[in-house]
Amino acid sequence: MTDSELLFEEVAAYLKPKDVEHIRAALEYSEAAHLGQFRKSGEPYVSHPIAVARLLTPLHLDAQAIMAALLHDVVEDTEISMEQIAEKFGKSVAQLVDGVSKLDKIEFATREDAQAENFRKMLLAMARDVRVILIKLADRLHNMRTLGAMSPEKSERIARETMEIYAPIANRLGLNAIYQELEDLSFKYLYPNRYAVLSKALKVARGNRREVVSKILESVTQRLEAQHVPALVKGREKHLHSIYRKMQTKSLAFAQVLDIYAFRVLVDDVPSCYLALGALHGLYKPIPGRFKDYIAIPKANGYQSLHTTLFGPFGTPIEVQIRTHEMHKIAEAGVASHWLYKSTDTPFKDLHTQTHQWLQSLLESLSQSGDSLEFLEHLKVDLFPDEVYVFTPKGKIMALPRGATAVDFAYSVHTDIGNRCVAAQVNFELVPLRTELRNGDRVEVITAPHAKPNPAWLSYVITSKARSEIRHFLRTVHFSEAISLGERLLGQAFTSLGRKLSEVDPLCWDRLAKETGAKSRDEILADIGLGRRLNMVIARQLARVGEDGSGEQANTGGVVTIQGTEGMAVQFAKCCRPIPGDPIIGVIKHGQGLIVHTHDCPTLRKGKSGVDKWMDVAWDKHINRPFEVSIKLIVANQRGVLAKVAAAIADAESNIENVHFTNEGEYTALYFTLQVGHRQHLARVMRGLRGIPEVVRITRVKSVPV
Ligand code: MN
Numbered sequence: 001m002t003d004s005e006l007l008f009e010e011v012a013a014y015l016k017p018k019d020v021e022h023i024r025a026a027l028e029y030s031e032a033a034h035l036g037q038f039r040k041s042g043e044p045y046v047s048h049p050i051a052v053a054r055l056l057t058p059l060h061l062d063a064q065a066i067m068a069a070l071l072h073d074v075v076e077d078t079e080i081s082m083e084q085i086a087e088k089f090g091k092s093v094a095q096l097v098d099g100v101s102k103l104d105k106i107e108f109a110t111r112e113d114a115q116a117e118n119f120r121k122m123l124l125a126m127a128r129d130v131r132v133i134l135i136k137l138a139d140r141l142h143n144m145r146t147l148g149a150m151s152p153e154k155s156e157r158i159a160r161e162t163m164e165i166y167a168p169i170a171n172r173l174g175l176n177a178i179y180q181e182l183e184d185l186s187f188k189y190l191y192p193n194r195y196a197v198l199s200k201a202l203k204v205a206r207g208n209r210r211e212v213v214s215k216i217l218e219s220v221t222q223r224l225e226a227q228h229v230p231a232l233v234k235g236r237e238k239h240l241h242s243i244y245r246k247m248q249t250k251s252l253a254f255a256q257v258l259d260i261y262a263f264r265v266l267v268d269d270v271p272s273c274y275l276a277l278g279a280l281h282g283l284y285k286p287i288p289g290r291f292k293d294y295i296a297i298p299k300a301n302g303y304q305s306l307h308t309t310l311f312g313p314f315g316t317p318i319e320v321q322i323r324t325h326e327m328h329k330i331a332e333a334g335v336a337s338h339w340l341y342k343s344t345d346t347p348f349k350d351l352h353t354q355t356h357q358w359l360q361s362l363l364e365s366l367s368q369s370g371d372s373l374e375f376l377e378h379l380k381v382d383l384f385p386d387e388v389y390v391f392t393p394k395g396k397i398m399a400l401p402r403g404a405t406a407v408d409f410a411y412s413v414h415t416d417i418g419n420r421c422v423a424a425q426v427n428f429e430l431v432p433l434r435t436e437l438r439n440g441d442r443v444e445v446i447t448a449p450h451a452k453p454n455p456a457w458l459s460y461v462i463t464s465k466a467r468s469e470i471r472h473f474l475r476t477v478h479f480s481e482a483i484s485l486g487e488r489l490l491g492q493a494f495t496s497l498g499r500k501l502s503e504v505d506p507l508c509w510d511r512l513a514k515e516t517g518a519k520s521r522d523e524i525l526a527d528i529g530l531g532r533r534l535n536m537v538i539a540r541q542l543a544r545v546g547e548d549g550s551g552e553q554a555n556t557g558g559v560v561t562i563q564g565t566e567g568m569a570v571q572f573a574k575c576c577r578p579i580p581g582d583p584i585i586g587v588i589k590h591g592q593g594l595i596v597h598t599h600d601c602p603t604l605r606k607g608k609s610g611v612d613k614w615m616d617v618a619w620d621k622h623i624n625r626p627f628e629v630s631i632k633l634i635v636a637n638q639r640g641v642l643a644k645v646a647a648a649i650a651d652a653e654s655n656i657e658n659v660h661f662t663n664e665g666e667y668t669a670l671y672f673t674l675q676v677g678h679r680q681h682l683a684r685v686m687r688g689l690r691g692i693p694e695v696v697r698i699t700r701v702k703s704v705p706v
Contacts, residue, residue: 003050010057011066019063023053026067026089033078040149048142049073055138055178059333065131068096072135076101099132100139102440133169137178140166144185159189174303174334180239187241198240201254206237209261216261216318219283224265227279229272236262236321261312262319266328270295273322277306280320284310287317295327303331391442403462406433410445411466418466419473420447434460452477478569482593483522485569486529489594489615492560493539508542515541529569531588560586562596563620564627569593572627576601576702579627581679586617602703626675628657629682630701633670636694637663642670644692649674652685667696 001009004027012020030049037045053069061069067089074080075097086094144162147155163186170179188195213235224231246257265276273295290309298304305323312318323331387399390409398412406426410433411418423446424431434457437443453470461467487501494501509521516533518524527533562570562584576598578584583599596617597604635641649656649672658673676682682700689698 003047003054007050007054007057010054011063014057014060015063015066022063022089023066023070026070026093029088030070030074033074033080037077039146041146045073045077048146051142052135052138055141056134059134061131061134064090064092064096065135067093068100068131069135069138071097072100072139076104096129096131096135099129100135103132103136130173133173134175137166137170137173137175137182141178141182141185144182144189147185147189155189159186162186163190174330176332176334180242183241184239187244194244195240198244198254202240202243212314212316213261216263216312219313220263220265220280223279223283224276227275229275229279230268231272231276232266234264234266236264236319238262260317260319263321264328265320265322266325267322269324273306273324276322277308280308280310280322284312284318286310295323303327305331388437388439388441390437390440393442393444400437401462404437405460405462406431406435406437406443406445407457407461408463408466409437409443411461411469412463413445415469417445417447418469419453420449420451421445422448422451433457479522479526481566481569482526482529484525484529485566485594486525486527486535488560489528489535490525490539493535494543496536497539497543499539499543504542512538512541530593531590534588560594560615560617561620562586562617564623564625566594571595573597573601573603575603577627577629579629579676579678579682580619580623584617584619586615588615598702600702623678626655626677629674629676631672631674631682631686632699632701633672633689633695634664634667634697635670635692636696637666637668638694641668641692641694644694645670645689648688648692649685652681652688654681654685671701 007027008020008024011023015023027046027050031046034045034049039045039048049070049072052072053066056066056069071085071089071093075082075085082094082098085097140162143158147158150158162182167179167182167186170182217233217235221231221233224233243254243257246252247254265280267273267276287309290307292307294303294305294307304327305321308320308322310318310320388402388404389397389399391397392413398409400408400412404412406424407418407421410421410424421433424433424435425444425446426435426437426441428442428444453473455470455474457470458467461470491501509524512518513520513524516524518527524533524538528535528538564570564572564580570593572578573595578596578598578601584596585599585604587595587597587604589595594615594617633645635645646656655675656672657675659670661668661670663669674682674685676685686698686700689695
């Protein structure tokens with residue numbers, strides 16, 4: 001019989017005839033698509049997808065999964081698209097194929113253990129549907145079985161990846177047979193000599209031990225019968241790599257590892273497990289400290305059993321596993337036991353209160369509804385809902401909390417990267433910094449040497465590292481900006497006294513610090529900048545030394561110039577939004593620094609701004625940055641008027657920061673916040689807007705409620 005005939009015999013045994021027909025169609029499609037392609041071994045390529053599908057039939061996977069297994073390399077290796085698969089075989093099959101193809105695209109490169117764990121989690125999280133992982137594991141198993149055809153370098157890389165990534169995943173999902181074979185095959189290609197020596201020694205030893213094994217088997221079986229515990233007792237062989245691992249981790253010789261006899265006792269129910277345990281402890285003495293109750297506390301993958309080690313008849317240790325038949329099914333097939341045993345759903349009722357929470361939640365949905373579809377839905381939930389795994393440009397994997405943005409990523413790479421980031425590329429596409437990252441994204445941060453953290457980032461970063469670094473930066477920057485403003489304010493006060501700040505003796509600063517209780521000169525300057533101290537008062541205190549007060553002649557010519565680049569120490573009032581060219585006035589607000597208003601600001605006139613001190617300020621001659629300004633337009637309600645307005649604003653080289661509008665009958669009031677360079681620029685924008693026939697009135701807004 002050919003492999004494809006065997007496949008149909010296998011699926012016909014558990015699937016409906018209609019499903020088998022669908023599978024036949026998928027096979028024919030795959031055969032046609034891969035026609036003319038060959039594997040390294042020389043076989044037609046389609047032999048590989050058929051073999052992968054056949055690895056899944058013992059688990060009784062559903063028709064969609066078998067079809068996806070047959071088609072799993074079609075999109076990757078031929079001209080056929082995912083849409084064509086979806087059209088021909090339905091969306092679910094296409095999604096499974098897509099899931100497997102996505103996993104194929106990521107390659108595990110580093111050798112760090114911590115990275116391997118992240119990589120495993122990422123694969124599981126990306127798969128979303130457990131069937132994708134099962135197909136991928138079958139794909140990997142068949143590739144490992146046929147690895148001999150590959151070059152030594154390639155086979156070593158694939159074997160290492162299998163050992164570090166795929167075998168542990170199979171283990172985690174409780175797929176025992178697949179796990180053991182993946183590990184032994186990896187072992188064979190990674191350490192060919194050790195593998196050859198060990199497997200030969202094992203063969204010899206097994207022959208020698210046969211007699212002892214059957215003697216122990218007999219006495220165990222008799223004892224259980226005598227105690228009226230119906231049980232099935234079997235000898236158990238360890239897989240090669242687990243013997244090797246035991247030699248490695250416990251520094252044991254081969255003879256010592258092998259000198260352990262292993263048995264498995266299968267019973268009908270949980271109480272019988274403990275009865276059998278008691279019977280065996282009566283037959284041979286248990287070795288203290290070796291008993292483990294995985295029935296009461298199941299392993300993470302849902303595995304349940306009692307483990308004990310006994311002193312055997314010839315002084316050799318006997319390892320025994322005791323479990324129910326149902327637990328055994330789970331132990332062998334793990335997450336796949338759903339498909340394998342879905343005809344008899346009674347065992348799951350016992351299990352779902354005992355197994356690990358993860359497997360338990362899957363099983364719960366089954367026992368409640370018995371509906372296969374809902375079960376599959378349930379499998380789609382993330383296996384790791386709280387984390388996302390992304391790649392750095394160098395291929396390193398970073399684990400971030402779910403919801404993390406490009407800024408969180410930047411800070412998790414390095415504080416300097418975070419502080420200087422300006423944009424990000426995700427999967428080679430430019431995205432905003434607030435973009436939420438998804439599993440498997442490749443993230444690259446773009447930095448600029450003079451970039452600074454933006455306070456707005458605090459509204460969307462979610463890692464505590466990013467949050468605290470941004471806050472820290474803003475605090476220190478705020479401080480240094482306050483110092484330089486304070487210095488300018490103090491300089492202005494000195495000028496008005498007819499003195500120069502640079503001529504102040506350092507000793508005077510020390511004395512002043514002592515008097516005022518400040519820690520340093522910088523702190524005094526920052527306090528002035530932040531409006532906590534008055535520049536004039538400090539200037540007089542500093543100038544007093546060696547002075548008789550004669551310097552205090554009226555020279556009030558000192559005006560602080562505003563450049564607009566002072567940072568947070570100088571703020572432009574949101575009520576009137578001054579722009580260069582406007583007559584302005586400065587207000588020192590306690591704890592905030594200098595706030596600049598327009599002369600005619602209505603809010604300022606009403607005295608609502610909590611003024612501490614007024615100050616003469618003027619615009620610097622060289623200002624080159626945009627300022628925000630508010631305007632109000634009354635327009636007639638006609639089609640396309642908003643587009644015309646927006647175009648006119650753009651024509652005048654201004655940006656719209658924000659717009660909202662209110663409807664007033666046949667007219668609409670549009671409120672724009674625009675970016676302009678200065679008054680002349682604003683005048684140009686307004687001139688452009690007046691040219692639109694629908695625009696009835698246009699005013700600059702200087703009393704925005706704040
Ligand atoms: Mn494949």
